[in-house]
Amino acid sequence: MKKALVAVAVVLMVLVNQSQAAYNPPVALEMAYLSAIAYDNILQIDAWNCKLCSTYKINQPKAFLNLTSGVVGYTGYSVSLSAIVVVFRGANNINTFIQDLKTTKTDYDKCPDCQVSKSFFELYSTVKANVLNSIENLHRLYRSSKIFVTGHGLGGVFAILAAADIK
DSSP: OHHHHHHHHHHHHHHHOGGGOSOOHHHHHHHHHHHHHTTSOHHHHHHTOSTTGGGSOEEEEEEEEOTTTOOEEEEEEETTTTEEEEEEOOOOSHHHHHHHHOOOEEEOTTSTTOEEEHHHHHHHHTTHHHHHHHHHHHHHHSTTOEEEEEESTHHHHHHHHHHHHHO
16 A cells, blocks of 8 residues: 555656656655545644644645545645645545446546546546645745645545646
8 A cells, every 4th residue: 555655646746746756755655644644534634633643744734525525635835845735535435436436438628639537537626626726825825835746546546637737
């Protein structure tokens, strides 16, 4: 599982921040831990007092959740990375598990002649506006910051979709 988290973190760091595309093991490990934090209670994430939260200093943590879709994650500013982070939780309820199994595809407007899973795109769309708004607010405070986007499992899919929106 740790290797899967690191792989997702590395891919997304390349997507969002191409000027810093070299693999960096400590950064990848931090992104994996930040992904694990997304499984904690959102109130604890907002207060940044979850079990793993003391390991990494995150300023302005803001959890997002869509009760209908079950998509959960958070944004914040990582002091150690000097970067805005966007983190998505993987499938964690019956709705996201069911959507995870569907394979219908739809055209994707970010890429000509590309398609994405319709259910993944619909799930991500339930939090997209909140995520982008949170990033915009953080960017006002940390103007020159990099942006790292990560997630575990299905959260990695949402992270890729978000990275395309952020670019």
